[in-house]
Amino acid sequence: MEMNAIWYRSRFLNMLSSLAYIGAFSYIYQNFLSAEYFVSAGMNFRYLTPYEHFTVYFLCGVIGWSIPPSIDRASSIIIWFIFIFYTSPALLLTFHMGMYKASYYYGAIISLSISLIFISIATQYGYRKGGKSPVIPGERMIFYVLIIWGLSTVVLVAAFWSILSFSGIDDIYHQRALARDSGGGALLSYIRTYYCYLLNPLLISIGFITKRRMLIVAGIAGSVLTYMIDAQKVAFLLVIGMFGFYYVLKRGISATWIFTLSMAIFCFLASLVTEYSPLSRYFADVVLLRAVAIPGGTFVQYYDLFSGNGYTYWSNIRGLNLLIPPPAAYAQDADWPALGVIVGRAYFPWVEGLNHSASAFSGEGAAAAGSIGILVIGFVLAIFLRVLDKASKRWNQLFVIVALVPIAMALANAHLSNVLLSFGGAAWILIFHFYRPARQRQAISPSAMTGDMV
Numbered sequence: 001m002e003m004n005a006i007w008y009r010s011r012f013l014n015m016l017s018s019l020a021y022i023g024a025f026s027y028i029y030q031n032f033l034s035a036e037y038f039v040s041a042g043m044n045f046r047y048l049t050p051y052e053h054f055t056v057y058f059l060c061g062v063i064g065w066s067i068p069p070s071i072d073r074a075s076s077i078i079i080w081f082i083f084i085f086y087t088s089p090a091l092l093l094t095f096h097m098g099m100y101k102a103s104y105y106y107g108a109i110i111s112l113s114i115s116l117i118f119i120s121i122a123t124q125y126g127y128r129k130g131g132k133s134p135v136i137p138g139e140r141m142i143f144y145v146l147i148i149w150g151l152s153t154v155v156l157v158a159a160f161w162s163i164l165s166f167s168g169i170d171d172i173y174h175q176r177a178l179a180r181d182s183g184g185g186a187l188l189s190y191i192r193t194y195y196c197y198l199l200n201p202l203l204i205s206i207g208f209i210t211k212r213r214m215l216i217v218a219g220i221a222g223s224v225l226t227y228m229i230d231a232q233k234v235a236f237l238l239v240i241g242m243f244g245f246y247y248v249l250k251r252g253i254s255a256t257w258i259f260t261l262s263m264a265i266f267c268f269l270a271s272l273v274t275e276y277s278p279l280s281r282y283f284a285d286v287v288l289l290r291a292v293a294i295p296g297g298t299f300v301q302y303y304d305l306f307s308g309n310g311y312t313y314w315s316n317i318r319g320l321n322l323l324i325p326p327p328a329a330y331a332q333d334a335d336w337p338a339l340g341v342i343v344g345r346a347y348f349p350w351v352e353g354l355n356h357s358a359s360a361f362s363g364e365g366a367a368a369a370g371s372i373g374i375l376v377i378g379f380v381l382a383i384f385l386r387v388l389d390k391a392s393k394r395w396n397q398l399f400v401i402v403a404l405v406p407i408a409m410a411l412a413n414a415h416l417s418n419v420l421l422s423f424g425g426a427a428w429i430l431i432f433h434f435y436r437p438a439r440q441r442q443a444i445s446p447s448a449m450t451g452d453m454v
Helices: 002-038 050-066 074-097 102-124 139-163 169-181 185-210 213-230 234-250 256-273 278-309 339-347 360-392 397-403 405-411 416-421 425-434 446-450
Strands: none
Touching: 002 050, 002 074, 002 256, 002 278, 050 074, 050 102, 074 102, 074 256, 074 278, 074 360, 074 397, 074 405, 102 278, 102 360, 139 169, 139 185, 139 213, 169 213, 185 213, 185 234, 185 397, 185 405, 185 425, 213 234, 234 278, 234 397, 234 405, 256 278, 278 339, 278 360, 339 360, 360 416, 360 425, 397 405, 405 416, 405 425, 416 425
16 A cells, blocks of 8 residues: 555656646746747747647646656666657647647647657566666776777877867857768768767766776766767766766665656746856756757657658668658658758758757657657657666666666657667667676675665
């Protein structure tokens, strides 16, 4: 009886904090973000009707009820990120930014909501925790990671030495253009992505769990190098997110509603002081605009564009393109199959070569087959998260969660196929499944070893 009461309380608090978050984000979007960035960039904007407000709040509340009550394993951190940084803003911005009347989007947003609810249920049902002696990275793994990280660092510095710069906020797109024009081919692109999303985070998370500060410093230095190459702010967001989750979870705080409520409070405070504080304005730009509003807005942008010009039916994915032809509107398009570039060209034609990348639900769901495509990618994502949970359950869960923060962030703004192949998603599954430590380090505290969280 007591366990049931705790379960319902956690769900109820999840729901309330989710409503608080979407309310706070809605306020700052209408009063600051929309006018400052979206409308000035030519994006569509309209105010929601009471019925549309009710729809958004109802769906967010139901999803909030269903998501994992605590962040205690791989799937839970990823689901939380997708809900906060993509799904919630997507539900709201679909009505704010959509080019058509509201009824045009009900099928899409209901499919998106059902998908996340299904993913949440599928990853929680039948899950069993690992043994009492969780795996942590051993000396052999640390050695190989350092070798690969060191070689990658040398390659990146040598390839981009002439353009390395710590760009200010006004020079970001210029720096990215320099990085793009530097070329280097597909191999160098893979090295950059793995360096940012796998190698640096791996060093930082190993440093946390083994109490080796120099590994943490090396990972941070790698993130700085990543920013100096192409001015991707995500390089710093990943580090901030990893530090935040590590120190909070380490203290036994894992209730999902606490993290959601923290985001709601951040939105609320930002809405009060952003207009007067340059520092607050910067954080609003980095977090609320680039990490929340822009990814969420891609849902309706991709849906509008490809529902009008023809769905892709996943013909943009390598391998499937041999079997499925592209939409007729893009059969001769020089930018095909780069959906992000096509969407960026449609909505931001004044930014040359802009890759307006998006979550799997946008690019491999809405763009692929509309509402049906969203359900399909939700099913595939549920399978991926089940496999990831199974592969990582014998590991120290604190290490797993912190190390996967970059993957969680990537899934809010990148296709699942790209996350698996280019961002290290598949690599993590292989590492978790096949790695067998020769011996465990003895200098690790019992709490860090178990990673138990309340």
